[in-house]
Amino acid sequence: MKNQLMIATLASGLALAGCTTDPATGQQRINKTAIGALAGAAGGAAISKATGGDHTGRDAAIGAALGGAVGLYMDRQEKQLQQQMAGTNVEVKRDQQGNIDLVMPGNITFATNSTAINPSFFNTLNKLAATMVEYNKNTVIVMGFTDNVGNASYNQDLSQRRAESVKSYLVSRGVDSNRIMTYGFGETRPIANNDTEAGRAKNRRVEIKINAPQSVN
Structure with a gap:
């Protein structure tokens, strides 16, 4: 129960931290880095649980950190490519x-x-x-x-x-x-x-x- 509460709190915090407001529409959305962190958290928790681990909450946090790093890596790469491909069709x-x-x-x-x-x-x-x-x-x-x-x-x-x-x-x-x-x-x-x-x-x-x-x- 404690682990489940920790995972829920972690996921909620990541979602809130990752929310941004689109200036054109005024709508909120979750950026790709946050999505990666959420996916990593879920993956880390699932692997820990499936293998009988006693540290599901810890593993979810580790997974979130890894997923967030991947999301940031892809965000930066996407931004660079958009700049490079501007005007090329x-x-x-x-x-x-x-x-x-x-x-x-x-x-x-x-x-x-x-x-x-x-x-x-x-x-x-x-x-x-x-x-x-x-x-x-x-x-x-x-x-x-x-x-x-x-x-x-x-x-x-x-x-x-x-x-x-x-x-x-x-x-x-x-x-x-x-x-x-x-x-x-x-x-x-x-x-x-x-x-x-x-x-x-x-x-x-x-x-x-x-x-x-x-x-x-």
Whole structure:
């Protein structure tokens, strides 16, 4: 009972500390660092309980500290990427698990039916690579996508080769190849209507997911 009360108090304190007010809407929200701390607290408590530990409250506090450190690590990385990608048409956002997603439209990354990266996009990828080298605790997934024009098998192969091209370039700029996985999804995961040119342009894209690490120690 004492441990449960300690965990509840810890979670409540973290939630209150992490609340911020959106200046545009006036609504309160919990920042990503606080979310990481809450997840860490829950994980630490669960592991302690599952293994028969007698220090569930202590382990929850340790988990909260580790989770908060990961959240802060990702917050700083997201802020840096948003600054670097400003004006490039690359979208930077966080998912519900605290990972960072970058969406790169095909019109700025590759020419039609080509796996050669547009030279005008090198500078953007250089900045991304520098951040990935600085924040080296993350694993990264590079994903290629196409519209539905042409043969589905060809589109699948094209999307995979484009993902591999982006990986190769990042590795050439100093990113450890073991951190990067690549996947091609072809035309199977559209984010817009393929019946319009504007929609097809959105579907021709590369996405990069920067995964939150378990720990930053």
